[in-house]
Amino acid sequence: MTDTRTAAEHAGRWKAGRGQAPHYASGHEQWWTCLACPLDGCEWHHDDRHDAPAAPAVLEALVREHVTSHPLGDVLASLTAARDATAAVNAANDRAWDVVRLRRRQAAERGEHPHSDEVAQQLSAALVGHEDHEAVRALLGDSVHG
Template identity: 60%
Template sequence: MDDSGDRLTGGNERRAAEHAGLWKADLGQAPHYTPAFAGGGWTCLACPLDDCDWHHDDPVAQPSAQGVVEAKVREHLETHSVVDFLSSLQSARDSSTALRESNNRAWDVVSLHRLRSVHQGEHPSSDPIAQMLSAALVGTAEHEKVRAEVTRLSADVAGARGIASVPIAERKGA
């Protein structure tokens, strides 16, 4: 890759690798972050392509020079063909489409519950299931009540401990 046009360049490549490291770590894949290893932990840069396990661990206490890390990332990315990048983009598009379709199906359930309420002469938002699902889909603070109840109810059920979802920001310590 060269530095022309809209292609990845120096800092952009490193940002893509940092983002990929966080993404893969969140999914439990090989790149990982350790907050307290050898006094400072590691920052992991990873290949942004889904099926590639390449990553570079950089110590937080003594990070490599920015140019050195950018050169490592660039060197690795140049080992991939355009087909590798296109395949990864198609996979991302397919995942986004599946997520959008899943989201639409969930909103259909919210609409069904709201319409049932209207047909019973009630306010459209009177159904508690529709309220909880709507709060979950839009990410409102009310959904925290659902997480808290799931945590409370799962505490004494065998195999159910820790089943409540955890926001990504909390998992990353942000």
């Protein structure tokens, strides 16, 4: 699978999760893979059926043909926005880990085990996607819906 096709598949899933790509939903993944234009605001997509998949080279050509229909400036602006968003997420992640490290150091300075701080444990679990964080999500879900 090529980078262009991978980007189109990722865009299809991302847009579907936000209701942008017409008629595509995650439940349909068992019947087709939706390739979508990775540019924000573009609703072009192509459904590749699982029972009769197109050759990878055909899909690559299809996606490339569509992407080249956009002005180069739009493609570059979309890539720049994606890079900036990724950098912002990485920076926020780094700041959250700083809090975890600070709380662990403070626990050690109090003579406690560095991993005994409950806030640091919860934040760490959230950052790594550990199953322990699901208990926090359940509590939040109860308070939001209760």
